[in-house]
Amino acid sequence: MKNIAVTYKTHYGTTKQYAQWIAEELGATLLEQKEANHANLQEYDLVIHGGGLYASGILGIDLVVKNPVNNLIVFTVGMANPETTDYTEIIHKNIPEGLREKTKIFHLRGGMDYGKLSVPHRAMMAMMKKMTIDKKSEAELTAEDIAFRDTYGGNVNFTDKATIAPLILYVRGL
Incomplete structure (x- = not known):
């Protein structure tokens, strides 16, 4: 090519x-x-x-x-x-x-820097957290869920x- x-x-x-x-x-x-x-x-x-x-x-x-x-x-x-x-x-x-x-x-x-997210994207992430992470018990959380929860609102790359x-x-x- x-x-x-x-x-x-x-x-x-x-x-x-x-x-x-x-x-x-x-x-x-x-x-x-x-x-x-x-x-x-x-x-x-x-x-x-x-x-x-x-x-x-x-x-x-x-x-x-x-x-x-x-x-x-x-x-x-x-x-x-x-x-x-x-x-x-x-x-x-x-x-x-x-x-x-x-x-x-x-x-x-x-990566994601929550401080730079647009209002709709910030709302989408909040909804995703509420609909998935917040509804699960600690035992039900996957490694991805835990990573999402631990970095939510911050900056990860x-x-x-x-x-x-x-x-x-x-x-x-x-």
């Missing part, structure tokens, strides 16, 4: 950070979602799209769903641990079946450049 674009959409910057690292490693063009369109995406042999996970959605995924490209990789960025999280429902909700079969997908871990290695190796193997 010679001509690669890395597109992304982010609210708070962790997806952008991963997109920058990936573009640097691969010598790819970096495009924020609003800079990309059907015409310029067709110029690339491979498009790698990154989107943050919010309320079961992948930010900016409509860019590559509505503007299909020949070769597509998607990476998501969220707070959950990719090693223990099942993303099947999210992927099925966001990427149509025909596209899903020919798209390689990677999941990366992001799990971004790690080393975690892009499988994606980079995959692309170099194409």
